[in-house]
Amino acid sequence: MSDAAGRLESSVEALRAAREELGRVIVGQDEAVEIALVALLCEGHVLFEGVPGLGKTLLARSVAACLSLGFSRIQFTPDLMPADILGTSMITGRESSGFGLAFERGPVFANIVLADEINRASPKTQSALLEAMQERSVTLRGQTYALPRPFLVLATQNPIEMEGTYPLPESQVDRFLFKAIVGQPGRDELRRILERTVVDGLPELRPALGAEELGELRSALREIVVPPVLLDLAACVVLSSQPERPESPESVRRYVRYGAGPRGAQALILAAKARALADGRPSASVADLERFCRPALRHRIALNYEGQSAGIEVDGLVTELLAAAEAELDFAPPLAPPLRPAGAR
Numbered sequence: 001m002s003d004a005a006g007r008l009e010s011s012v013e014a015l016r017a018a019r020e021e022l023g024r025v026i027v028g029q030d031e032a033v034e035i036a037l038v039a040l041l042c043e044g045h046v047l048f049e050g051v052p053g054l055g056k057t058l059l060a061r062s063v064a065a066c067l068s069l070g071f072s073r074i075q076f077t078p079d080l081m082p083a084d085i086l087g088t089s090m091i092t093g094r095e096s097s098g099f100g101l102a103f104e105r106g107p108v109f110a111n112i113v114l115a116d117e118i119n120r121a122s123p124k125t126q127s128a129l130l131e132a133m134q135e136r137s138v139t140l141r142g143q144t145y146a147l148p149r150p151f152l153v154l155a156t157q158n159p160i161e162m163e164g165t166y167p168l169p170e171s172q173v174d175r176f177l178f179k180a181i182v183g184q185p186g187r188d189e190l191r192r193i194l195e196r197t198v199v200d201g202l203p204e205l206r207p208a209l210g211a212e213e214l215g216e217l218r219s220a221l222r223e224i225v226v227p228p229v230l231l232d233l234a235a236c237v238v239l240s241s242q243p244e245r246p247e248s249p250e251s252v253r254r255y256v257r258y259g260a261g262p263r264g265a266q267a268l269i270l271a272a273k274a275r276a277l278a279d280g281r282p283s284a285s286v287a288d289l290e291r292f293c294r295p296a297l298r299h300r301i302a303l304n305y306e307g308q309s310a311g312i313e314v315d316g317l318v319t320e321l322l323a324a325a326e327a328e329l330d331f332a333p334p335l336a337p338p339l340r341p342a343g344a345r
Helices: 003-023 030-042 056-065 082-086 123-135 187-199 211-221 228-240 250-255 262-278 286-291 293-297 305-309 314-329
Strands: 045-049 071-075 087-094 098-105 112-116 137-140 143-146 152-157 176-181 256-258
Touching: 003 030, 003 056, 003 211, 003 262, 030 045, 030 056, 030 152, 030 176, 030 211, 030 262, 045 056, 056 071, 056 112, 056 152, 082 087, 082 123, 087 137, 098 143, 123 137, 123 152, 176 262, 176 293, 211 262, 228 262, 228 286, 228 293, 228 314, 250 256, 250 305, 250 314, 262 286, 262 293, 286 293, 293 314
Parallel strands: 045 152, 045 176, 071 112, 112 152
Antiparallel strands: 087 098, 137 143
């Protein structure tokens, strides 16, 4: 085994160790944990949605605890201002030597930023993250400051139907690679939650994935093979979600206000590659894309008034679009070969 292959193998094992560490704290949110780790490989942002008290903040903090990276938490409130996030210019110096302005960096200057209850701040404050999330930089007073890399925003939000929330701008929602729905736990899961939080107490998480391993994984992600049929499938699903296209399904043209765009297709392919890498496979498969179709597109498809009145679920619509695209392309999901010999650890 070459040195590069050995480093990659070690990095993949570190990723698995991070997932096991998260499993010691997070109960019953396997999909949300997988989404967070895949987004980490893609350096993409994640929006966790659910009612209060389901562990959204704990999940985001636990992901950061498993990594040897800089972390900051911002509690979004109605009175939060953009300067509280980005930073501001401060007067420095003394009267004898003269005064000047120095930039005091805000909490956004970290590798992982937890934007807690992001939709409880005003739209003006929410929009302060637009440049940071897309360009990975902050511009103030004509000066641009680069954010540390990697840079990820893990945001939590309450359902928009709840009191005291402001809907996120469409342009900001589209900057999230995935949207994860955090649901209520079942009976067995709730029992385990009580055991870990009330009876025994939460265990302390150990960093399992460092910047070096993360860099190895990101380099390997670029080498994951994407079969042409996967590109066709991603393009077909995304284009069929747009109501202005005459070839779109009747349900889309009737109930959808706007559909997904190029960022949605990019998210599908990146997620498929990252899942293949996490499983130790050299090429992505249709099953990888299917796994992340709803998290990548559910926040990029907006229902119109008729769709909302009819109670149409976007997740169901995405599933319908995926099935229609696979039928149109008429293919069988390809199987990706394993990266290591069978039985190897």
